[in-house]
Amino acid sequence: MSFDPGMRASMNGRTLRLLQEADIARLQMIDVEAHGQAWSYRVFLDEVEQNDRVHLVAQTDVGVVGHASAWIDASSCRVTNVAVAAQQHGQGHATAMMLRLIDKVLDQPHVANLQLEVRPANRRAQRMYSRFGFVPVGVERNFYDRSDGQGSTDAVVMAIADVSSDTWRERLAELQVAHDHTESDRDTGAAA
Numbered sequence: 001m002s003f004d005p006g007m008r009a010s011m012n013g014r015t016l017r018l019l020q021e022a023d024i025a026r027l028q029m030i031d032v033e034a035h036g037q038a039w040s041y042r043v044f045l046d047e048v049e050q051n052d053r054v055h056l057v058a059q060t061d062v063g064v065v066g067h068a069s070a071w072i073d074a075s076s077c078r079v080t081n082v083a084v085a086a087q088q089h090g091q092g093h094a095t096a097m098m099l100r101l102i103d104k105v106l107d108q109p110h111v112a113n114l115q116l117e118v119r120p121a122n123r124r125a126q127r128m129y130s131r132f133g134f135v136p137v138g139v140e141r142n143f144y145d146r147s148d149g150q151g152s153t154d155a156v157v158m159a160i161a162d163v164s165s166d167t168w169r170e171r172l173a174e175l176q177v178a179h180d181h182t183e184s185d186r187d188t189g190a191a192a
């Protein structure tokens with residue numbers, strides 16, 4: 001599978017592009033801040049090299065501000081990481097990355113469903129995923145490493161069961177429109 005590595009600038013100056021090796025050190029810092037730990041350099045390199053991965057990086061004029069990644073197998077896609085630098089929260093970066101990530105994943109016609117894991121206490125992330133139509137489908141026991149000291153080791157599993165559903169496709173389209181609108185308002189100074 002191959003993905004267009006082309007850059008696309010949004011109206012607010014954010015660029016979404018594929019992960020490059022040169023991004024790894026910065027993303028490890030963002031992940032330590034966001035999750036308390038980060039993937040090793042080797043694991044990140046696999047993200048660059050393996051063709052069953054989609055790994056997007058968001059960049060603004062201040063540099064790399066976040067990333068979002070997914071692994072694709074026969075019929076399902078697992079969102080494996082979403083993180084934005086703390087000082088950049090609330091600017092739509094994660095929403096923009098998720099929209100683009102899902103767009104890329106939907107280019108693969110064999111993908112039928114999407115899945116991810118999230119900490120039970122991480123309401124903000126769960127709220128974002130819910131906006132995308134992810135619903136809780138179970139609990140993965142001891143999913144998180146106990147050594148990270150961030151509470152429960154269980155994960156809530158959230159999923160979109162059928163990406164071909166018209167209802168879900170409409171929801172996604174509405175989310176894209178709402179996101180574009182928010183960004184446009186922000187650019188023109190209409191947003192608070």
Ligand SMILES: CC(C)(COP(=O)(O)OP(=O)(O)OC[C@H]1O[C@@H](n2cnc3c(N)ncnc32)[C@H](O)[C@@H]1OP(=O)(O)O)[C@@H](O)C(=O)NCCC(=O)NCCS
Pocket residue numbers: 034035081082083084085088089090091092093094095096117118119122124125127128179182183186
């Ligand atoms: C969860 C996380 C990825 C969200 O990143 P973010 O870039 O702040 O997310 P967004 O800006 O897209 O959305 C966050 C909020 O900003 C609002 N927002 C502000 N500007 C926006 C815009 N232009 N477009 C869309 N939403 C915007 C959203 O409505 C949302 O509101 P809410 O939190 O009240 O629901 C981020 O908090 C993070 O990195 N957390 C630590 C790591 C983590 O929890 N990762 C996910 C689980 S693995």
